Amino acid sequence: MATTDSVPQLSRRVGLFQATAINMSQMCGIGPFVTIPLMVAAFGGPQAVIGWVAGAVLALADGLVWAELGASLPGSGGTYVYLREAFQYRTGRLMPFLFVWTAMLFIPLIMSTGVQGLVQYLGYLWPDITGGQGDLVGVGVVVLVVLLLWRRVENVGRVTVAMWAVMILAVTAVVLAAFTHFHPSLAFTWPAHAVRLTSGSFWLGFASGLTIGIYDYLGYNTAAYMGAEIKDPGRVMPRAIIRSVVAIMGIYLLLQIGVLGVVPWQDMLDPANTASQSVASAVLERTLGKRAADVVTVLVLVTAFASVFTGLLGGSRVPYDAARDGLFFRSFARLHSKHRFPVAGLVAMGVITAGAFLAARHVGDSAAHPPLTVLITLLTTVMVIIQALAQIAAVTVLRRRQPDLARPYRMLLYPLPGIVAAVGWLVVYGYADEANPGLHPIEWSVGWVGLGLVAYLGWSRVEGVWPFGPKEIEERYLDEQQVRAA
Template sequence: MSTPSLQRRLGLVQATALNMIDMVGIGPFVTLPLVMGFMGPNFLLAWLVGAGLALADGLIWSELGAAYPEAGGSYRFLKLAYGEHKWGRLMSFLYVWQTLVQAPLVLASGAIGFAQYFGYLVPLTEWWQPKLVSGAVVLLLIILLYRRIEDIGKLGVFLWIGVLSLMGWLIFGGLTHAHHEVAWLPTGGAAALPGVLLSAAMGQAAVKTIYSYLGYYNVCHLGGEIQNPQKVIPRSIFLSILGIMALYLLLNWSVGTVIPWQEVKALQAGGAGAVADKSQFIVSLFVERLYGPVAAQAATGLVLLVAFASLFAVLLGYSRIPYAAAADGEFLPLFGRLHPTKNFPHVSLLILGGVGFVFSLLFRLGEVISAILAMRILVQFVGQAVGLVLLRRRRGAASLPFRMPLYPLPVVLAVAVWLLIFYSTGPTFMLSGLAVIGAGLVAFLLWSRRLGRWPFER
């Protein structure tokens, strides 16, 4: 009997679909009013900043993903960049360690957001009712993902169609019912841009928009299951970013032309009476204002479909990371097991999904968005960008199947903006991110001592 192995059966359409549904999720629907509250008339600029960072960072992911298309994504990149036997082991271990915490947090954030919008359809008045909904969502995801990768690719395309249908409907509503102007430049024009871009409000808003763009790299986690990865991975990353950027800008413009930012701020402050209860359902309120309550209920149902589709892609991609580390002998062997007939990392899927289920019962949405970013920035995003520079110096760029234009400017830009975003998460979340890194360092030293590996080589 042959040994189970990952199969390369995802093409460009399926890879792009899984990326895009990962990116959309519940993020833009719950962060849209928050960004308006932070930025006022300049809210569109925050979404452009998020897109700019995604494009710069996408160049880093594309170069690494095309050159090293294997399961695990950042785990593999960090190990190769910093040296497979010493510092690369530490960096890749820290990344997997963080994944055991932040992947379930990402899963929980989407499930909690799902429950929040579900409350528009069915009022959830008791404290335990939203937790019941979010927990049930995670359990259903595990059941749906417990199957072969080619079946998942087909299901991903179906869910992608649901994403595009919802966004298209919302954008069409704004285009045909615009009543208010939405500014693309701040008051004072281009001369005022530096002040707005470097403001504290922009930092807080950018944390929310970047959270909503995350996922453009999901295809790299599935590198061992992508057909013709040298071409498909970079193409799927940029098709995803550009497509989602256009959808987000049009969505925000559409909502802003019907529900002006002044009214959104009033809703958040509770200044509109009973309507204030609907401030967290801005998309539902938007559709209700255009087409009535029945259409709003249908739109809310589509939001829930999109949120579920995103979590589907999130858990799929993250379940491959501990598997890749364990298959390398650098993490607990339990995570390296593949299903004997369906050829997917079922133990990793069950553990991450199970922890995500627990987190969905414990935390609130507002607590996890900043924590997710603060936890990931230093090791994954900044560490990976610096690692690309180290790889280029050590191995050269001549053999790379994809090379970013204007190197190293995209790397410098990405690192600078990521560090600003880390600072913008605030002292509490910065410390929580550093605490997870510290705990991971202790775990790495204990693990290495047990195995007799660096820095405890015998």
């Protein structure tokens, strides 16, 4: 076996500030601009702030799971590395394969929410846009993003930084406009019986709000996918996760409360009102006028485009990394001969993003199932089984299977954060069907995982791995730990 000295290694140059910024850049994109009305609808009033806090609690608890795994297994790849190391003893390569399989769906679903958000805000500048025209614009955006990413990664770094700056500008503009024209009576007058803990409708709304909230916090784990480039991961990983979640929660609360202090919450429930589709535009129009609203709408459009751009950039690398490590179909390990980017991953995720965007816009009654609600519900339920719950279990499995593995960070109050995270994810999953009658997100998620099992059986037979070959137990990080000690 080659020692780690003979294999090229990524440089550990990403410190705490950079890791926190990377997490935050993935967390705060188009999400809050399009989900504030959805959160208000879920709770039925300004008590929607509960959803942002609940989402933050789930993100923090789940983030500590990521922190322990990322600190003890500090390599590139995130979840598929953790599942590979934890579950190889009983199921070989099955769990990392299934993670990549589900990621091939939930990552494009996340990107399609950005496309849908872009089309919604475009409607403010183009009031007469038809459904068909919106479909064409959305698909065109995905095609444009794929074409822009059809080049070396080094050539897109500056574009990504510029787009992130635009997003910060958009958030700042909305917050400042809202709080300079803030009416406390609008923001803090809750409906009678807004919080009734004995009411089933409250908990159904809470589950819907938690689903929207955790969607908006997704990205708190981004630094964990860059584990091989994080300096002192045992210290940096948990701090970056906690700081990014707390900071983004502050931003979201400012946005939600600020918006509620300008726009009556009832307006966000009216499909014919601008506030239900383009709430940032509505805030600026009511405070600074139409011209300012147009400018901020353009900023939001750029932010939406940036979220799709950066998401497909990173997402296309997930199947590539796994295939390169022999954990997914070999075709995804091939790079473009000239520009050296993973062609199959980029094309596949681009196609699925466009397809998901179109499907969500034509599922059922748009009033009962708004496209964004459809996409958010499906992507969160797909994530739960393999990424969320299996990864929480991986912490305990690894503590038992590899007790000597160095753990520079151990989960605070173990196993409580994992239990809290599991309960939160199960609430999201368990209420998905009831909160979305007729959509059947649980059945769709189970069906997708079932197809993944079939795909794995076919792939494993060709590759000659478990259950059609040996399990090939390989404790990579323990071996590297022993080599360094020697």
